Amino acid sequence: MYDLIIIGSGPAGLSAAVYGKRAGLNLLVLESAPMSGGQVLNTYEVDNYLGMPGMNGFEMGMQFRAHADRLGAAFQETQVKAVRPGDLFFTVETTDGELEAKTVILATGAVHAHLNVPGEEELSGMGVSYCATCDGAFFKGRRVAVVGGGDVALEDAVYLARTCEKVYLIHRRDEFRGAAVLQEELKKQANVEILYSHTVEEIQGEDAVKNLRIKNLKTAEVSDLNVAGVFIAVGIHPNTEPVRDCLKLDEGGYIPAGEDCATEIPGLFAAGDVRRKPIRQIITAVADGANAAVAAGTFCRK
Numbered sequence: 001m002y003d004l005i006i007i008g009s010g011p012a013g014l015s016a017a018v019y020g021k022r023a024g025l026n027l028l029v030l031e032s033a034p035m036s037g038g039q040v041l042n043t044y045e046v047d048n049y050l051g052m053p054g055m056n057g058f059e060m061g062m063q064f065r066a067h068a069d070r071l072g073a074a075f076q077e078t079q080v081k082a083v084r085p086g087d088l089f090f091t092v093e094t095t096d097g098e099l100e101a102k103t104v105i106l107a108t109g110a111v112h113a114h115l116n117v118p119g120e121e122e123l124s125g126m127g128v129s130y131c132a133t134c135d136g137a138f139f140k141g142r143r144v145a146v147v148g149g150g151d152v153a154l155e156d157a158v159y160l161a162r163t164c165e166k167v168y169l170i171h172r173r174d175e176f177r178g179a180a181v182l183q184e185e186l187k188k189q190a191n192v193e194i195l196y197s198h199t200v201e202e203i204q205g206e207d208a209v210k211n212l213r214i215k216n217l218k219t220a221e222v223s224d225l226n227v228a229g230v231f232i233a234v235g236i237h238p239n240t241e242p243v244r245d246c247l248k249l250d251e252g253g254y255i256p257a258g259e260d261c262a263t264e265i266p267g268l269f270a271a272g273d274v275r276r277k278p279i280r281q282i283i284t285a286v287a288d289g290a291n292a293a294v295a296a297g298t299f300c301r302k
Contacts, residue, residue, distance in 0.1 A: 001100050002028050003300045004293070005092050007080050007242065008107035010038020011282050012272025014064040015289025016105050016296075021071035023297040028101075029068070029075045030094065036068075036075070037061025038109050039273075040282055043133055045159075049282055057133070060282075080108075080242045085265050092242075103267045103296040106243060106255065107289060110236035110273040110280075115147065119203030120232075127209025127229045132156035139229045141165050145212050147200055148233035149173055154182040156231050161189040168225055170195045170214060203230055238274045250276050261292035267299050 004020050006013045009031035020027045035041065043057025052060065078094040083104055092099045112130040114120060120128055129135040132146070132155075140163045146156045149171035155178075157169045167189070174196045176183055186192060197217045204211040204224075212225040238253050247263055250256055255270035257263050263270055271288035273280050 001089065001102070002026050003101065004028075004103045004105065004296050005030060005090070005099060005101040006105045006107055007083070007092070008038070008109055008239075008272070009033075009036035009065070009075065010107060010109045010272060010285065011040055011061075011064060012109075012285040012289040012292075013038075013105070013107035014068050015286040016107060016271060016293040017068040017073040017289075018071060019290045019293035020296065021068070021073050023293065025293070025297055025300065027073065028099070029073055030080055030092070030099075031075060031077055032079055032108075034077060035061075036065040040064075045133075046282060083242045083246065083268070085246055085268065090267065102300050103269065105261070105269045105271055105289075105292045105296060106240070106274055107271045107285075107292075108239035108242070108274055110238045112232065113235040113237055115200055115232055115234060117200055117202055119205065119209075123203055123205055123209050126207060127205060128203060129229060129231050130233070132159050132231045132233075135229070135231075136160050136163065139164055142228040143226060144168070144229040144231065145170055145200075145225060145227045146231045146233060147171075148235075149176045149178060150233065150235070151178045151182060153233035154178040154186050156233050157192055158182070158185050158189060160231065161192050165191065167192045168195055168212075168227065169193070170198050170200060172197065172199050172217065200230070236273065240274055243268070252276075259291060260295045261288055262295055267296075269296060 003025040004027040006016050006029045040057045041061045046055045078096045082093045084091040090104045143166040145168040147170045160167045198214045202213040254276040257270040257275050261269040261271050269292040271292040272285040
């Protein structure tokens with residue numbers, strides 16, 4: 001019986017582990033990947049984390065994990081299938097058996113949304129990517145496209161413009177949703193061409209991406225872009241499958257929880273990208289982890 005089981009080892013989960021261990025909780029972190037850190041591992045540069053301007057994302061993730069290790073946090077790699085609330089404790093069902101805990105923090109993060117167009121799945125990993133910092137180096141000196149209009153899409157376009165011959169930024173609306181500072185940085189990139197009011201209709205190629213078929217939403221004109229890669233940044237979906245049978249989710253699939261990260265089920269907390277909130281950044285995920293762990297400790301002492 002654990003005091004706390006933390007599901008997920010991104011910034012929220014690792015922050016919860018640090019605060020949980022400092023509170024003297026007997027805890028276990030369950031992670032689905034061989035390496036802790038979550039999405040931050042795929043971030044080339046983090047420029048908005050307080051006190052660490054220009055920090056490499058992978059290095060940041062490793063430092064977060066090292067901090068939890070120094071405090072003696074226990075980790076187990078497994079897949080969580082379900083969280084079942086009980087009268088006295090929670091049962092966490094995993095692919096390696098069942099675990100029990102007085103409290104649970106769900107810090108499972110989110111996954112990238114797909115365009116769901118022909119060629120996307122078939123060419124995934126062969127020119128279709130959801131992480132510019134992971135795969136951008138493969139397209140040095142080549143022509144690529146970025147799809148999306150939020151912060152991630154703008155960041156990806158700026159990052160790729162540093163090494164690629166040409167970057168097309170395709171957005172279905174006539175204005176961006178991304179931060180103003182990113183839009184200004186984008187305008188400085190001479191090799192970026194912005195295609196407003198366009199959608200991707202098909203990704204073409206045999207063993208690799210060769211062509212992108214796009215549609216002008218205002219004129220209905222269909223045209224082709226000759227690109228070697230397409231980076232899709234159109235949003236994320238929260239990983240809430242383990243609690244879908246016991247928690248009410250909002251219209252976006254996120255978990256309603258307050259600043260203390262407490263859900264409608266006593267002892268069950270949501271931290272990071274799975275929680276409904278206006279801003280999903282590393283710094284807010286870390287704050288969630290701290291709040292959730294403190295709240296879990298208070299719950300255990302009742």
